[in-house]
Amino acid sequence: MPQALDTLKETPSQTAGPYVHIGLMPNFVGIHGAHAEDLGGRMLNDKAKGQRIAIEGHVFDGTGEPLRDCVIEIWQADAAGLYPSPSETRGTADPNFAGWGRAAADPQSGLYRFETIKPGRVPFPDGRLQGPHVSLWIVARGINLGLNTRMYFSDEAEANAADPILLRIEHRTRVPTLIGTRTGDSYRFDIHLQGPDETVFFDI
Amino acid sequence: MSGRSNEAPETGPFYPRDRLWHPPALTPAYKTTVLRSPQRAPISFSNTMSEMTGPVFGPNIIGELDNDLIHNFAKPGESAQGPRIIVHGRVLDERGRPVPGVLIEFWQANAAGRYRHKKDGYLAPLDPNFGGCGRALSGEDGSYAFRTIKPGAYPWPNGVNDWRPAHIHFAIFGSGFAQRLITQMYFEGDPLIKLDPMTGGLSDRRAVEQLIAPLDMARTIPMDATAYKFDIVLRGRRSTMFENRLEGN
Numbered sequence: 001m002p003q004a005l006d007t008l009k010e011t012p013s014q015t016a017g018p019y020v021h022i023g024l025m026p027n028f029v030g031i032h033g034a035h036a037e038d039l040g041g042r043m044l045n046d047k048a049k050g051q052r053i054a055i056e057g058h059v060f061d062g063t064g065e066p067l068r069d070c071v072i073e074i075w076q077a078d079a080a081g082l083y084p085s086p087s088e089t090r091g092t093a094d095p096n097f098a099g100w101g102r103a104a105a106d107p108q109s110g111l112y113r114f115e116t117i118k119p120g121r122v123p124f125p126d127g128r129l130q131g132p133h134v135s136l137w138i139v140a141r142g143i144n145l146g147l148n149t150r151m152y153f154s155d156e157a158e159a160n161a162a163d164p165i166l167l168r169i170e171h172r173t174r175v176p177t178l179i180g181t182r183t184g185d186s187y188r189f190d191i192h193l194q195g196p197d198e199t200v201f202f203d204i
Numbered sequence: 205m206s207g208r209s210n211e212a213p214e215t216g217p218f219y220p221r222d223r224l225w226h227p228p229a230l231t232p233a234y235k236t237t238v239l240r241s242p243q244r245a246p247i248s249f250s251n252t253m254s255e256m257t258g259p260v261f262g263p264n265i266i267g268e269l270d271n272d273l274i275h276n277f278a279k280p281g282e283s284a285q286g287p288r289i290i291v292h293g294r295v296l297d298e299r300g301r302p303v304p305g306v307l308i309e310f311w312q313a314n315a316a317g318r319y320r321h322k323k324d325g326y327l328a329p330l331d332p333n334f335g336g337c338g339r340a341l342s343g344e345d346g347s348y349a350f351r352t353i354k355p356g357a358y359p360w361p362n363g364v365n366d367w368r369p370a371h372i373h374f375a376i377f378g379s380g381f382a383q384r385l386i387t388q389m390y391f392e393g394d395p396l397i398k399l400d401p402m403t404g405g406l407s408d409r410r411a412v413e414q415l416i417a418p419l420d421m422a423r424t425i426p427m428d429a430t431a432y433k434f435d436i437v438l439r440g441r442r443s444t445m446f447e448n449r450l451e452g453n
């Protein structure tokens with residue numbers, strides 16, 4: 001036998017379950033007092049640089065019914081394309097923008113909504129610029145491993161056409177599942193877990 | 205921000221996730237997955253800054269009672285009902301290195317197996333002194349600990365007589381968005397574990413065992429609380445000069 005490698009296995013995922021709000025946004029489900037406010041509810045303050053936008057939509061199951069119990073987190077660059085993270089080596093991100101947000105689907109309608117700013121472009125490892133995008137992570141009852149996807153912007157056709165990740169998608173008819181559709185300052189981004197319009201999910 | 209100012213931040217890409225170690229998206233014995241599981245293969249790509257970076261939380265967000273579920277929702281002078289336990293462990297990466305500054309959020313049912321959530325209709329009583337949520341930040345050595353009551357098992361609408369083993373839900377941030385993870389901790393010796401469709405989705409028995417916290421007598425507080433140890437392993441990342449190679453070079 002050769003020596004053993006000193007590596008560990010990642011802790012296996014388990015579903016977030018139906019009561020995920022208790023842990024991630026207790027005030028949203030009426031548990032007040034434990035935490036003053038739910039994390040991720042406000043992504044920016046008045047001084048944040050960049051174009052104010054909203055992102056909203058539904059997450060649909062295989063019958064087309066919206067999930068009313070999911071939680072979504074987003075992570076994105078600031079208006080200059082920088083991330084507020086110690087791993088960001090290209091500059092200092094806007095201190096007035098958190099880059100991260102968390103929202104629950106509305107328990108009646110299933111609509112989720114983020115108020116944020118439009119991100120700048122971030123390079124791919126080889127230096128090419130990616131299209132502006134927001135990374136999403138979706139958890140819910142019935143989802144065994146949190147789902148990763150991205151939203152790109154419908155008014156960035158040129159940047160999207162050169163995006164190294166969108167270019168990688170073999171089935172070109174699936175690319176529109178990753179594009180949020182602009183109306184005014186709002187982008188509609190519906191996520192389909194199954195069916196002909198199944199959203200492209202990523203193994204990142 | 206991260207409390208690691210003397211250390212160069214790690215910036216390398218994460219090791220690929222071993223998706224076979226996790227439950228697959230579709231585990232029909234857990235019925236809700238049938239309509240909520242993507243059916244097409246996820247598309248893989250090398251990490252970019254968008255995956256390698258992630259939000260950082262400082263100690264300023266952690267309240268004094270955030271790691272004390274026995275008291276963080278209780279009326280003054282009162283406490284939650286049930287067997288008092290300490291849950292502790294370390295957050296490590298796949299290389300076995302401690303991961304400091306990680307925000308861990310946890311939630312659970314009360315001692316009777318009832319959640320403080322309007323979707324929970326189980327007839328077991330709510331505990332007026334138990335909210336069921338808490339959070340902690342891992343220390344420089346990756347360690348974390350919290351105090352709570354042991355949650356009860358509860359029935360759930362899946363089969364006609366399915367019971368969840370006692371468990372605590374964990375949501376863990378790492379240093380990058382690609383490390384984001386939700387899991388559940390189970391308790392050593394619980395006979396319901398082997399009947400559970402959620403742990404049943406794990407194909408490797410060792411993966412199930414990785415989610416079971418042993419009783420840890422060394423950390424009990426005599427005449428007060430028993431203790432369970434639950435280490436958490438997050439994806440590791442490449443960090444040496446040899447490993448940081450631009451794609452295509």
Ligand SMILES: [Fe+2]
Binds near residue numbers: 017019371373
């Ligand atoms: Fe649960």
